[in-house]
Amino acid sequence: MKTVIVRGSSFLLCCSLMVIAAASGQDNKRPEEPFRPEAGQFPPLDKSREYRGVLAFVDHANRRGSFRVPTTGEFFRNPPHPFAMLPYGIVRRNGAPADLRDIPLGTALHVRGFLPPDPKNSAVPVSGKGNPDRPAENHVLLLEDEPSFCLREGKVWKLKEIDLQKTQGMIIASREPKEGADSSASEEKMTIGAATRIWRGRECLSLADLIAEGVWPAExxxxxxxxxxxLGLTWQPTPGGVFLRFHISDIWLDDTAMQRAGQQQTETHKALIRSRWMPAYVDAVEYGKFGRATVTATLFGGMDDSLYADFKKGSRGVMNAAENTLKHAGGAYGPAHMASQGPILEVTKATGEVPLGSSGIQIRFETDLIIEGIRPGRVVRVRPASWPEVTVPRDEYLNDGNSLEDRFPTPAIFPKY
Structure with a gap:
């Protein structure tokens, strides 16, 4: 097959500095030079900047939000740092595909980001240069929570000690390779509380359950x-003058518990994609007469394999224009209003290494009514006819005009009383 690559305060307690250095120093890595991807292409992961952030705000319909980035400053005073997902950007939760709407506020996340491909069309403010708490690389290719990061890296948290006082306590742990040890791994002190969920096999336990079993002490x-x-990590205000200390929201004690969490998240995401359609880049359009055209498109990556398996040669497909935020962009009454329909002529998969963000799966789709938004280099949404035809909320599609101003709601959306 021919592979197509498509386009703070001045005063800090000493203990606070030590905690912040342990929590953030190892998670803030940048390439030699900031990298700006080209629109319509999948950028190389090794050109991305890697950092950590705590989710402070989410606008899921526009695939954007803000983090607070851990630094050697008063973390709670750091202004929220805006970010936007690249069209092909991947979100993962509990080791499974996810959407921004699935990530709870306050979750500690690992970020791989770039400069915006086109600053003029960015969904968030952009900066020509970054600093430690406001990275300029705020267009995200990969966004993953703590268990997703550890599973991908082959790491686990090794619990060293617990110190409990009734329903609150502290755990000392270090993030290390699952197999073997890492003498350079630094220990972190994290809080735990009565609301922490503890998963064991098919059970969901609480701190009180482990105390009653005698596994952990009451005091x-x-x-x-x-x-x-x-571990699932979040941030919440901590007493004692410590500005940054992560809190444990979830503990998965075994592989069975972690796998079940991933399976549940996968099913949630599959239902979302079937109702919102698979995003893709248009590689080429061969125009015929009277509105006919054959479209070649590369499906975006990061989805469950069963979704890709639904795209079959000989089956029918439906394709609609989309905006870089993945909002449907054609039709005033939802995604199916003006969508192009027709048979899927061919489904091919690239051999060799596929860049993150791409599935490596390419489809050729024929239609007798090509719409304006389906052009080379543009983002589209496509579904097999076997997926349900449903309507989506008004905030998840644009009118036919597809102007940049229409992407984001204004106060005019609210009724006047």
Whole structure:
């Protein structure tokens, strides 16, 4: 097959500095020069800047939001840093495909970002240069929570000690390779509380359950011997003058529990994509007579395999124009209003390494009514006819005009009383 690559305060306590350095220093890596992807192309992952952030705000319909980036400053005073997902940007939660709407506010996230491909069309403010707490690379290729990051990297959290005082406590742990040890891994001290969810096999337990079983003490310290687990991390205000200390929202004690969490998240995401359609880049359009055309498009990556399997040669497909935020852009009454329809002529898969963001799966689709938004280099949404035809909320599609100003709601959306 021929592979197509488409286009703070001045005063800090010493303990606070130590905690912040342990939490953020190892997670803020940048390439030699900031990289700006070309519109319509999948950028190389190794050109991205890697950093960590805590989710502060989400506008899921426009695939954007803001982080607070851990730095050697008063974390709670750091202004929210805006970010936007690239059209092909991937979100992962619990080791599974996800959407921004699935990520709870306050979640600690790992980010791989670039400069905006086209600053004039960015969904968020852009900066010509970055600093530690406001990286200029705020257009995101990969956004993943703590368990997703650890599963991809082959790492676990090894619990060293717990110190409980009734329903609150502290855990000391280090993030290390699942197999073997890492002598350079630094220990982190994180809070735990009565609301922390503890997953064991098919069970969802609480702090009180482990205390009742005698696994953990009701009061005082206990060595945990390096028990390997996966952790869900969030941030919340911490007493004692510590400006940045992560809080444990979830503990997965075994592989079964983690796999079940991933399976549930996968099903949530599959239902979303079937109702919103698969995003793709248009590689080429061969125009015929009287509105006929054959469209070649590359499906975006990061989805469950079963979604790609639904695109079959000989089946029918439906394709609609989309905006870079993945909002449907053609039709005043929803995605199916002006969408092009026709048979899927061919489905091919690239061999060799495929860049992150691309599935490597290319479809050729024929229609007798090509619409304006389906052009080379543009984003589209496509679905097999076997997926349900449903309407989507008004905030998830644009009118036929497809102007940049129409992407984001204004106060005019609210009724006057």
């Amino acid at each position: 005082g310290k206990k060595s945990l011997g390096g028990q390997a687990v996966q």
